[in-house]
Amino acid sequence: MTVMRKPTLIKQQIAENSVTLWLQVDGEIEDFKGHFPQFPLLPGVTQIDWAVYYAQQLFDSPKSFQGMEVIKFQEPILKDALVKLALTWHADKQKLHFNYTSEQGDESHTHSSGRILLG
Template sequence: MTVIRKPTLIKQQRDENTLILWLRVDAEIEDFKGHFPQFALLPGVTQIDWAVYYAQQFFDSPKSFQSMEVIKFQEPILKEALVKLTLTWHADKQKLNFSYTSGQDDEVRTHSSGRILLG
């Protein structure tokens, strides 16, 4: 039995220091288990883990987690959600800005955002 820990990557767009990933948050992701059985939602620690993981994959950012700043969890991410993860890497400061959003145009919802110090 395969344990699923990451979402399905649907599409990606990248420039020098910004990465945008469109993700499907599959219902089978292990992190949903036990996180509110009656109302499963994606844990905040998982959202942070994914942001760091993709930064390391695409920007070759440092592997060492130092701290977090201005982390906000505003709206739950539920099973089978389609979300956009935007990552901006500031190599000079060793800081990763992230945000998870969904929707389009005037109905964009922010699920979470913040800054992570790596290095």
């Protein structure tokens, strides 16, 4: 049996040092298991892992995680959510900026954002 760890990539938009990914956060993702059984939500560490993973795939950023400068979790990401992950890579500073958002009707919701140091 295959363990599902990454979301389904629906769409991507790539620019010089930024990318926007539309991700389906499938309810079968392993990281939901045991993370609040009565109210499953996507762990913050998983959100950071995905940001680093996609940055390494799309920007050829360094592979070594050096730490976090800023991190803010505002609204949980629930099973089967459709989220937008915006990444910006600043190669000169070795910093990755990320932002998870979603749309519900006419409203935009920010789930999390931060800056990751890679080296």
